[in-house]
Amino acid sequence: MAKHITLIGGGLVGALLAQQLAGRGFAVDVFEKRPDPRIAGFTGGRSINLALAERGLQALREAGLADDVLQRAVMMRGRMVHTRDGRSGLQRYGVDDSEVIWSVSRGALNMLLLDAAEAAGVNFHFGQSLAHADFDQRRIRLVDEQGVSRELDAPVVIGADGAGSALRAAMNAHSPLGERVESLGHGYKELEIPPAGGLSADLVGRSGGHDQFALEPHALHIWPRGGYMCIALPNTEGSFTVTLFLPAHGPHPSFDTLGGANTARAFFEEDFPDLLPLIPDFANDYDGHPVGTLSTLYLDRWHLDGRALLVGDAAHAIVPFHGQGMNCGFEDTVVLASLLAEAPDDTADVFAEFQRIRQPNSDAIAAMALENYVEMRDSVADPHYLAKRALGALLAEHAPGHFMARYRMVTFTHLPYAYAYERGRAQDVLLDQLLRGSTDAAAVDLGAAVDALRATLPPLPDLR
Ligand code: FAD
Structure with missing residues (x-):
């Protein structure tokens, strides 16, 4: 008989994991709190669209779904940085279009993954929220949308129920997991740039010939402003989802000091004058959308x-x-599905091994994600950062076996996150030494820099 697995949460990671496990012969039941989005419409989640990169794409390839997903995605070649004086420039992510990221709709992706999992034989139970788990009796309690509870046997249960996981709370109550939640202290709010047809003609024309879009569609747009920023990701139908990241509390500007749409509009007029006119429904968007919170979760177990x-x-x-x-969660699914397929009856060993492999990597991407906030909101407009980036690009060109930008390792390779973090740190130290405070990469003796690189750092792993 097929080994049975109960999954809590049919979001992005839960749906993909379910499909992969069913494809490997497991009997999988998924309990999802929300109603079926394919019938009821997609109701929220964390962000409207997301950037899909190589790690996530590779998991989708293994699931046979990459082409379907890419057909519904918009390619982003790099960061389009918009400075306060209204200028903008593209900082490409990679050398060519083989190194790009993709903007995907969370709702469309989730529905595609649900379809694929169902086709692989997964049983979904929507509108069923995990309320309690009794690990000693190996039973779970679910509550439906009418508040009616029921209990079920669940000998092996996997929680893909997101940052506020109910399964995690139940596990923690049974035996503490060593949970630490570190709030960033900054929140986010989403706003919308509609397709160009919805905007007055004098505002359109910055889309590089893509008439449907109000801005260049093949880029992740950033308006860096030091302690805060806006970003915008394109959607297939011509709109962009804008996200304002700002301190939650404290002195102006913070979500506390902005209050409602009127003060927020004045703030945008001052700080994002080229962006504000592209958001015609600013007041409704601002007052209607909640401020999301941002935290990093660490667990010992x-x-x-x-x-x-x-x-x-x-x-x-x-x-x-x-x-x-x-992307990291999708990588989890590949590792876990393959470990479970190898030893379906040894879940204790498999789960321990899964944590052993994945935790150093999730710790590393957690740290890099925090560092990248400073980079995105501040450094992309900083001359020293730009000089380091330029020197890094020269080293990558002249010593490709020895230098690769950390962003590239994270975004376009499958090198473990923990490796990218360590290597990135070592490369960064070297770049600082080579530049010696200068903001002119061209002034560095490139031959000597390549020699120093080769003498200091071992070759990069073979990427084939
Ligand atoms: P979730 O997507 O949160 O899904 C959890 C599921 O569990 C949901 O369907 C929920 O309804 C269900 N659930 C919750 N509680 C219960 C319960 N008690 N019982 C049953 N079901 C339950 N990542 C990227 O890779 N690229 C990006 O560009 C990106 N941008 C982001 C932007 C923002 C503003 C935010 C907040 C996050 C972003 N992320 C991005 C991160 C990404 O959203 C998450 O890593 C991803 O959604 C995690 O998927 P998940 O399935 O683990 O959790």
């Missing part, structure tokens, strides 16, 4: 022997500034 395990955001929620939370 992700599993309760072989009875329960946490994956995705339920185990390691991170801040979104590297665009890697979902």
Whole structure:
């Protein structure tokens, strides 16, 4: 008989994991709090669209879904940085279009993954919220949308129920997991730039010939402003989802001091004068959308022997500034599905091994995501950062076996996050030494720099 697994949460990670497990012969039941989005419409989640990068794409390839997803995605070649004086410039992510990221709709992706999992034989139970788990009796209690509860046997249960995981709370109550939640102290709010047809003609024309869009569609737009920023990701139908990241509390500007749309509009007129006219429904967007919170979750333990395990955001929620939370969760599914397929009856060993492999990597991407906030909101407009970036690009060109930008390792390779973090740090130290405070990469003796690089750092691993 097929080994049975109960999954809590049919979001991005839960749906993909369910599909992969069913494809490997497991009997999978998924209990999802929300109604079926394919019938009721997609109701929220954390952000409207997300950046899909190589790690997530590779998981989708293994699931046979990458082409379907890419057909519904918008390619982003780099960061389009908008300075306060209204200028903008593209900082490409990679050398060519083989190194790009993709903007995908969370709702569309989730629905595609649900379809794929159902086609693989997964049983979904929507409108069913995990309320309690009794790990000693190996039973769970679910509550439906009418508040009616029922109990079920669940000998092996996996929590993909997101950052506020109910399964994690139940595991923690049974035996503490060593949970630490570190709030960033900054929140976010989403606003919308509609397709160009909805804007007055004098505002359109910055889309590089893509008439449907009000801005260049093939870029992740950033308006860095030091302690805060806006970003915008394109959607297939021509709109952009704008996200304002700002301190939650404290002196102006913070979400506290902005209050409602009137003060927020004055703030945008001052700080984002080129962006504000592209958001015609500013007041409704601002007052109608909640302020989201951002935190990093650390746990000492992700599993309760072989009875329960946490994956995705339920185990390691991170801040979104590297665009890697979902990508990391998708990588989790590949590792876990293959470990479980090898030893379906040894869930205690498999869960321990899963944590051993994944935790150093989720810790590393958590740290890099925090660092990237500073980089995005501040450094992308900083001359020393730009000089380091330029020198890094020269070293990558002249010594490709020895230098690769950390962003590139994280976004376009499958090198473990922990490796990218360590290597990135070592490369950064070297760049600082080579530049000696200068903001002119061209002034550095490139031959000597390549020699120093080769003498200091071992070659990069073979990427094939
Ligand atoms: P979730 O997506 O949170 O899904 C959890 C599911 O569990 C939901 O369907 C929920 O309804 C269900 N659930 C919750 N509680 C229960 C319960 N008690 N019983 C049953 N079901 C339950 N990542 C990227 O890779 N790229 C990006 O560009 C990116 N941008 C982001 C922008 C923002 C503003 C934020 C906040 C996050 C972003 N992320 C991004 C991170 C990404 O959203 C998460 O890492 C990803 O959604 C995690 O997927 P998950 O399935 O683990 O959790």
